[in-house]
Amino acid sequence: MQEQLQQLKDEAIGKIQAASTVKELQDVRVAYLGKKGPITDLLKGMGKLPAEERPKMGALVNVVREEVTAVLDERLVILEDAAIAQQLENESIDVTLPGRPVKTGNHHPLTRVVEEIEDLFINMGYEIAEGPEVEKDYYNFEALNLPKGHPARDMQDSFYISEDILLRTHTSPVQARTMEAKGGEPIKIICPGKVYRRDSDDATHSHQFTQIEGLVIGENIRMSDLKGTLSVFAKKMFGDDREIRLRPSFFPFTEPSVEMDISCFKCGGSGCNVCKKTGWIEILGAGMVHPNVLEMAGYDSKRLSGFAFGMGPERIAMLKYGVEDIRHFYTNDVRFVSQFHRTEV
């Protein structure tokens, strides 16, 4: 019986080693170790043995059984590994093939610039004010210290609808309307929007364009506040190492009036083609709100003062992204618009 056992063991191990798949191995397990297998048969047949031999024989059978099981388990691990390896090989793909595209669009570059400016000022406590694109002459000009007959309000330069109504030429009427509505209270607003001038469209002119203006009115608002605010704006918008400088200028609705230059963000001030070799780039116009403008909106110009500034998102986008022709913004060529896809923080 011992011999028989040894033979069975050799036979089983031989088959285990020969098994080349997990399935074959499972068959071997069932064949030799299963309930109907020869080893189980041997155990069952022990009843026929003399009582004193039974324990010894039983132990022997168990040893063989454990040995066969161990070999089988070992073989199983190898075959399973091989099977997984095979599966992985079969499943492997060409990862260089293109993925399933997700179609996404993006902001128009002007919206991108406008929202960036809006958010920057919102963080400084500003609200966004909007108003009609078709305006009364009063809000567009008169309330801004541009009385009738003023050279800057030539009919030739504006799109009039009637004597008293026109397409707004700047977003300043929103300021005038806000001031009137606030009834003498402090104000901190940003006014973005479309504006219109009677220009022929070419590389640097557009009869429709965008403006974004800011207005702050309060007690003791000083020119130093304007300068500080614009400096924060310049650094956040164009980089931390931007410097600003103010140059005297003239606008009917502010006094004093200034223009703001920033140190060139391309060359840092040493002079390049972006800043036309000057090291500085003109970015916006600003000034202290003219007392006539305050008074006309019902503000006491002796008690309250304010500053205002305004800029053109087209110009900023052209500078920032190197766009050479303003008409690109209104042609909506997909090859242009889609270039402003990536985000920048």
Place this chain on the structure above:
Amino acid sequence: MLVSTKWLADYIDTKGLAPAELAEKITRSGIEVDAVIDRSHGMTNVVVGHVLECGKHPEADKLSICQVDVGEEVTQIICGAPNIAAGQKVIVARPGAVLPGGMKIKKAKLRGEESNGMICSLQELAIEGKLVPKAYAEGIYVLPADTQTGADALGILGLNDTVLELGLTPNRADAMSMLGVAYEVGAILSEDMKYPEINYASSNEVAENVLKLRVEDVDANPMYVAKVVKNVVIGESPLWLQQRLMAAGVRPHNNVVDVTNYVLMEYGQPLHAFDYDRLQTGEIVVRAAHAGEKIMTLDDQERELQAHHLVITNGQEPVAIAGVMGGANSEVHDGTTTIVIESAYFKPASVRQTSKDHNLRSDASSRFEKGVDPNRVEAAAERAAQLIAELAGGEVLQGSVKFDELDKTQKEVIVSPDFINNRLGMKISLEEMTSILSRLKFDFEAANGMLYIKAPTRRQDIQIEEDIVEEIARIYGYDDIPMTLPEGESTPGGLTPYQAQRRIVRNFLEGAGLHQAITYSLTSKELAQSFALETAPVTELLMPMSEERSTLRQSLIPHLLEAASYNVARKADSVTLFETGSVFLGETAEGLPHEEEHVAAVMTGKWLDHSWQGERKTVDFFVLKGIIEGLFAKLGLDHLVTFEQTQKDGLHPGRTASIKLAHEVVGVVGQLHPTEQKKRDLKETYVMEMNLAKLLNFSLEPLLYTPVPRFPSISRDIALVVNRTQAAGELQQIIRRAGGKLLKDVRVFDLYEGEKMEAGQKSVAFSLTYEDPERTLTDEEVVKAHSKVLKALEEEGNAQLRG
């Protein structure tokens, strides 16, 4: 304003500053220098030549062979100018010279003849053609006979000079003159300026005895000064005067006209010279024009006048349009011997209107319309008389013929130093302030803690305290203003809910695959109402620049379609654009159009192109509808939106839906009508437009969480046979209504219209989900609810279960 730095040096010592440095200082303190122009353009080797001989080139009719003395030698130069002649002093660019256009002068052979240099026109030295005196406009420039041969021609021509081009803002009319610029530079550099000395001998004859003056329109012409000069000899001006005029951008004509222009540039006071004899009447009458009256102006144009135009007359007929242009009938000509010099103050608004009516803007009108210095009117006349006496050999009659009711008082501005410092956020001392006022040559008195300032009449822009704030600040320097942030209560800031939601709409549409477009609000009258959700009277421009941009749009779709065509024409295989923007409808009580913000989209071409895995799709109705549904879901409005079959001009009659939000039409979506597609060279194209304001202003209950179901749901699928025209959406509504509380969801999962169906019928399959949040549903409950649904479908939708 073009400022020759050489000329400027007559009035102010610029302390040896390089022109670029001076320009920087001027720019930083108030007047922007747009350009610094080196008139020499780096030229060298350009000398005065004396043409000794001049003969025809044997091989070329138009060329002359000249023997030219250039100082060091006599050399041969071939010249093509028609006005070359022996004996002339000319400008010679010698071999080695580089001219402004980049042309390098070399020894050369022209048709076999040696040429050692080039005889130049002024244009070749970068003087604009329109500034070159007419006599030399078509050829070389001829220098005065006494010019020294071999001398540096640039020096003789005043071209070793730098010109500052000032970009003047409308408030700084005072800097439209050399004297005004000198004042400005003087204030910047803290230097005193020198005024020209006026000093001439006048004859015994009294001007008032030969010329009568009457001003009828005192309001439009409060001051008029006339000087009479006899025995003038009209001729070319001396070179120095011509050079200065050209540097200032004025073309030299003759000595008298040149002097009036010179004084205009020097004093900022426009002058006019009449030929006394051609006036005929010995009288000047300034009056309003008669409507319909005509005058032939100096530019040989006949102009019809209106009653609000001011004219200078000889008592009978107009001889000049006041402040704008002289008349041809009284023009100074070569034979003129007696002249009348006019210096006047014309009311700015009057000149502005007149020059606009005649579309005539001149150096004179641009100064009058901003207001000339009342205190220079007479001085300028005297200065001109002096120069004409000097340069045209005239004899100035004694005194002036003068009318003067002009207010010449200085504007007083009272301001406290504290006000100035508070407005600036600075601490400038009183001493520094008064020092700046002195540099500006403002009269002032400091008393009782206040500054009593009298602004000079040349500075008519100084009117209020804030103007003084600016003057102090700009001379003190803006760089010294500190940087602070507004004090006082901080405000939270932020977007309004509407503005925040609009951003969400844009971001959603972009995430869904559409690019944001911005198109023009102005369109043609024809397109203004195309595709409009609602039409109302259009808003049209009074003076459009073109028919194409004459009317405000009532729909965003036409311009989005233009953008689509544009892109398709450039081979874009897919165009997916959206826009948010205003449309303009009718008129409000305020008289303005109603502005409604809309959102619109256009889609055409490829939608999904993933062909290697077998996925390809072009845009269709349901792609766009799905995006709209997604947008409504994002806004929390998906349960309130319905789509109904509709028809609309320009859209496909079978593929168009109106979009309803809580039963109100808020938009439309559909395929462009095939004929419209063809018209625009587009393939299958879909558009939508919605009233964004209605979407965003819809008020919703606050978002509250619904417990996540704890009990399983049960689903039932049904396939229904219905009439082919039966809308699936209606069936869905029937199911919803009949399904009761337990029906959680119903969706279409199949549609079949193929040959296995009877004619005129189709099959629509729905998947229904039943659920009870409180407990596990029993079969009986589901069967009960489901049979209600089937019954309702049969009764209301005439729908049969498909066998």
